[in-house]
Amino acid sequence: MTTTTAHPTATATAARAVDLSKVYGDGETRVVALDAVSVEFRAGEFTAIMGPSGSGKSTLMHCMAGLDTVSSGSARIGDTELSALKDKQLTKLRRDKIGFVFQAFNLLPTLTAAENITLPMDIAGRKADKQWLDRVVDTVGLSERLSHRPSQLSGGQQQRVAVARALASRPEIIFADEPTGNLDSRSGAEILGFLRNSVKELGQTVVMVTHDPVAASYADRVVFLADGRIVDELHGPTADTVLERMKRFDAKGRTS
Amino acid sequence: MFRTALRNVLAHKARLMMTVLAVMLGVSFVSGTLVFTDTIGSALRKASARSYSDVAVAVTYGDVDHPLPQRLVDEIGRLPGAESTTATVSGFTAIADKEGRLVGDGWSTRGGNYTGTGRYPMLEGRAPHGSSEVALDSRTAERTGYTVGDTLRMSIDGPVMRQKVTGVFSTDDGNVAAGGSLVLFETATAQKLFGKPGSYEEIDVKAAPGTAQATLKAGIEKLLPRYAKDASATTGQNLADEEARRIASDLSSFNTALLSFAGIALFVGIFIIANTFTMLVAQRTKELALLRAVGASRRQVTRSVLVEALVVGVVAGATGFLLGIGIAAVMRAVLASAGALLPDGALAVQPGTAGAALAVGVGVTVLAAWLPARRAAKIPPVAAMSSVHAPATVKGLLLRNTLGALLSAAGAVLVVAGSGMKDNGNMVLGGGAGLLLIGVFVLTPLLSRPVVAAAAPLLRPFGVTGNLARQNSVRNPRRTAATASALMIGLTLITALTVVAISVKTTVDELAAAHLKADYQITMATGQNLSPEVAEKVAGADGVSDSSAVRDAHTELDGEDEWVTGVDAPQIGRLLALDFSHGSLAAVHGESMVVDSDTAERRGWHAGQSLPVRYDDGTKGRLTIGGVFEGGDLINGVIMDNATVTPHTPKAGDMRILVKTAGGASEAHQDSLVKALGENPVIKIQDKAAISRELSSTIDLMLNILYGLLAMAVLVAVLGVINTLAMSVFERKHEIGMLRAIGLDRAAVKRMIRLESLVISFFGAVLGLGLGVFLAWAVGGLIRPDLPSYAMVLPWDRIGVFLAIAALVGVLAALWPARRAARLNVLEAIKAE
Structure with a gap:
């Protein structure tokens, strides 16, 4: 399957951080969550951000996705500098250019699966592209369950709805925050498969935060974060190579 | 456990706020009413005690044709126990102000005979002499601007008299203290005007030191048959007692009327309290289960919730009491500025009022928290371990709906039956109306879905926010129902009263127009x-x-x-x-x-x-x-x-x-x-328009007073809507966070909450309007025997205003919750467990 023309070529940058810092608190309670992080997320690539708890991986994602403000440095989605945007513009940016998959609270319980999937477009007041929507729904295997409400779906199915929602509006980039954290391993594998397929077959760009080496092994590239800094990077990872690197940081962390 | 309860109250200050406010408003209305009536009562009692302090025995005539002659006055004066006598004659005396308008309401403007400076100390000028002079009481003089030397236009039974003001006096006359006016004539003139020359209506006798009132009375009673047929003597003590009794009974009906409106407000408040505690218990399921797991008994859990209610009740009762004192002062000022004639005096705050305020506050709160407290006790200890968020229960709705249907049906049948009954119809109808209201309240969760679904076309223009608002409003049908019911009760009463009043007005108006061919009607004011x-x-x-x-x-x-x-x-x-x-x-x-x-x-x-x-x-x-x-x-x-x-x-x-x-x-x-x-000034010349205006103004005044009193219930309902929305926002923090993340901007979040608020308000309003019209229709059956051509008129303009008010309630109530929702930190909302 060829990539859609609407998407940039594989070499373009979908999002980029330059010297990005995030500091919480002041004086004695000062915590540096991100310490001058520079990283690039290439379009059409599936990147995993890994790191132990408190490494700043979620903060990095939040800053890149326009959910959190940065203390210094720059965060860009495509050509848009996020730190220059006001809340209203940020909201619009998230709506039009970014897709989200969270660990939990992904769906509105009052809406059907179909309504949840088209929610970002409904908010924008846009009509969904019917053909594209059908394709997305087929890809995640939800055609039979579109009229169900979240409470009638399993955890894995709910997360598939969330993935479909993220894909439906063809965002420039999808951020996934521990998307398999609440799922059993089979459902988790399914979700990760969809995310990978969306990159491979639909040309989507995906950035996923995870602490699970198996999940990270689905990505094209893994970025390792520790103490708010990027400490390593791995291309074409497997669960074993990722685990290997992780152990190294843990060991370092303990000896240092 | 007490400490846990107290901690909980402090931890949930913000969420208990609306509950406290709701109870406080009701309590303040109760204590305001009590303080107000106590104040008026004590002032009136003081005034009457003053006016009887010098009266040992009062002699009054029994037959208009046999007034008390001068000779009787002289005879009584010669009795050994009598120190002095004051003989009076009085009657209605209309006076015109400087613009020629009637002073006062036509009832409390009195005239009498000048009986000396003891009773009427002259502040300015001198006593009236002859047939063309009068003295005027100082309060009226101040009010109208008349002074010594002015000519006063007045009338007693029709003809206009022009009298010169020769003096301004002060008086402790009860009628004047209550805001009436008093003009005094020379005795001979007054006798000619109000009775027969040489005779009086009343003789007040002052006892000589050491003479008992009863002894004097016995002496006087012996004289009476000879001079005045049917005349009677009463001791001053009896008069004062009787006056006190009369004041008490007058005030008590006033009291009851006001308190029943306070009761309605408190009743509405119960819904809010129950809602709040239900929510607090639901949110604390894990916490309460943990308490049970570590060994607290069911009863202890129940008690801990009730203690929270107790604390809320005490706080609300105490603040409500203080607010009530303020309300009493405002009530007096408002009534006085509206032209009501009220005595002066300090506010009378009695210990009993404080006690009543606390008792009402605590009683209502604990009562309303009873069911939620019992529900809290039923939480199994294992709930502490499960990670499932307390799911909304659906069980019990079948029982509830059946019960609601039965109650509503019974209520409706009674209302219709009462409407057609000749005697005691109002009792049956009233009972039926109460039953119907309760029945509909029980049924509101069931009704909420179809009614809110019917509103969908109105919400469609708002796109996704409208859709979400509609869905959210029926997510917790019980809570929505309780919130809407609070508004429903107030609007039912308001609508029923309005429809009946407007129908009566229209009917009577039409009758007058149809039956009266005359251009003018002339009456005494x-x-x-x-x-x-x-x-x-x-x-x-x-x-x-x-x-x-x-x-x-x-x-x-x-x-x-x-x-x-x-x-x-x-x-x-x-x-x-x-x-x-x-x-x-x-x-x-x-x-x-x-x-x-x-x-x-x-x-x-x-x-x-x-x-x-x-x-x-x-x-x-x-x-x-x-x-x-x-x-x-x-x-x-x-x-x-x-x-x-x-x-x-x-x-x-x-x-x-x-x-x-x-x-x-x-x-x-x-x-x-x-x-x-x-x-x-006393003769009223009215054309048809004026007659109908007069009729309208009476009915409008009555309606406005009732609106004012029922506004309290509506205000409490507004607090209820705020409460429910604040709870919803709190509970849906994650969802709102997610919506914000995927692109719903702040304005849209606000709009979503506002629309939800509007849906709830309109739901309550529609139920209230429907029930109100139905009750008004039923009341028509009771009116028809007295007013055969009575026909129900639906005042669409006012119904429109009520809907507009419901919309305003919705928008106002959503202000704060919507702001909170829009200000939610997206990250915290999605991060939080």
Whole structure:
């Protein structure tokens, strides 16, 4: 399957951080969550951000996705500098250019699966592209369950709805925050498969935060974060190579 | 456990806020009412105690024809136990202000005889002498701006008098203390004006030191039969006691009326309290389960929730009590500025009021928290381990719906049955209405889905936010129901009252318009009878083509007392248009009369019947029923010819005069009538528009007072909506966070909450309007026997206003919750567990 023309070529940058810092608190309670992080997320690539708890991986994602403000440095989605945007513009940016998959609270319980999937477009007041929507729904295997409400779906199915929602509006980039954290391993594998397929077959760009080496092994590239800094990077990872690197940081962390 | 409860209250301050406010408002209304009536009561009692402090025995006449003569006064004065006597005569005295308008309401403007500086200390000028001088009480002087030397226009039974003000006095007269006016004449003048020369209505006797009131009374009673038939003597103590009793009973009905509205507000508050505690318990499921797991008994859990309610109740009761004192002060100021005549004096705050405030606050709160507390105790300890968020229960709704349907049906049946009953219909209807309200309240969760679904087309233009708002509003049907019910109760009462009042007004208005062919109606502003010369003056006024005195005369007709209405037979056909089932107005002449159908039915009369009559002067005769008509507010009973009844009735009084002018009502005609009657302030000349205005103003005033009182219930309902929305926002933090993340901007979040608020408010309003109209329709059945042509009128304009108010309630209530929702930190909302 060829990539859609609407998407940039594989070499373009979908999002980029330059010297990005995030500091919480002041004086004695000062915590540096991100310490001058520079990283690039290439379009059409599936990147995993890994790191132990408190490494700043979620903060990095939040800053890149326009959910959190940065203390210094720059965060860009495509050509848009996020730190220059006001809340209203940020909201619009998230709506039009970014897709989200969270660990939990992904769906509105009052809406059907179909309504949840088209929610970002409904908010924008846009009509969904019917053909594209059908394709997305087929890809995640939800055609039979579109009229169900979240409470009638399993955890894995709910997360598939969330993935479909993220894909439906063809965002420039999808951020996934521990998307398999609440799922059993089979459902988790399914979700990760969809995310990978969306990159491979639909040309989507995906950035996923995870602490699970198996999940990270689905990505094209893994970025390792520790103490708010990027400490390593791995291309074409497997669960074993990722685990290997992780152990190294843990060991370092303990000896240092 | 007490400490846990206290900690919980402190931890949930913000969320308990609306509950406290709701209870506080109700309590403040209760204590405000109590303080207000205590204040008025104590001021009135003080005034009456002062006015009786110098009266040991009061002698009053028993028969108008046998007033108290001067000789009796002299005789009493010579009794050994009597120190002094004050003999008085008094009566209604209308005075005009400088613009010629009547001062006061027509009832509390009095006149009397000047009895010396003891009772009436002169502040300025001197006592009145002769027939053309008066003294005026200082409060009225201040109010009207009259001073010594001014000429006062006044009237006692019709003719205008011009009196010179020679003095301004102060007085502790109860009527003046209550805001009335008092003018004093020289005794001889007053006797001529109010009674018979040389006689009095009342003699107040002051006892000599050492003389008991009872002894003096016994002495006086021996004198009475010789001088005045049927006169009686009462001790000052008795008078003061009786006055105190009268004040107490007057105030108690006032008290009851106000307190019942406070009760409605508190009742509405119960929904909010129950809602809040239900939510608090649901949110704390894990916490409470943990308590159970570590060994707390069910009872302890129940108690901990009830203690929280107790704390809330105490806080609300105490603050409500303080607010109530303020409300009492405001109430007095508002009533005074609205023209009510209230005594001065400090606010009377009694310990009992504080006790009542606390008891009501605590009682209502604990009562409302009872069910949630029991539900809390049922949480199994294992809930502490499970990670499942407390799911909304669906069980119990079947039972609830069945119960609600039964209650509503029973209520509706009673309402309809009561509506058709002749006696005790109002009791049955009232009971049915209560049952129906409760039934509908029980049913509201069921009703919420179809009603809110029906609102979908209205929400569609708002796109996804409208859709979300609609879905959210029916997510917790019980909570939405309780919130909407709070508003429903207030609106049901408001709508029912409005529809009934407007219907009555319209019907009476139409009746007056249909039955009255006259252009003007002339009456006394005081409701007394017009003096006979008024009718003559009117008949002779420029432009008057027809006029008739409508006279009240007592007769004995067919063996029973009957007040008949005398009219001038030749003219009446051109002044009135009545609906006759037999005959016509032409049948009123000579020995022929007409009666209304109600009287005919009551007395068993029929057209053509001849009845024996005995007039007041003893003359006997026979009258024939020449026609039967449909009675109304304007005229009813027996109508006969003035020419027949007046000569035999010395005490016949003119209730009103109907006037027709050449070419219809006009300003010129009205001016000529006013001039012909000497620009008299007490005589009211009204054209049809003014009659209908007067009627409207009475009904409007009553409605406005009721609106004001019911506004409290609506205000409490607003707090309920705020409460529910705040809870929803809190519970849906994650969802709102997610929505914000995927692109819903702040304005849209606000709009979503606002729309949800509007949906809930309109739901309550629609139920309230529906029930209100239904109850009003039922009440119509009770009114029809008294007002046969009563027809229900739906005041669409007002119903529109009520809907607008519901919308306003929705928007206002959403202000704070919507702001909170929009300000939610997206990250925290999605991160939080």
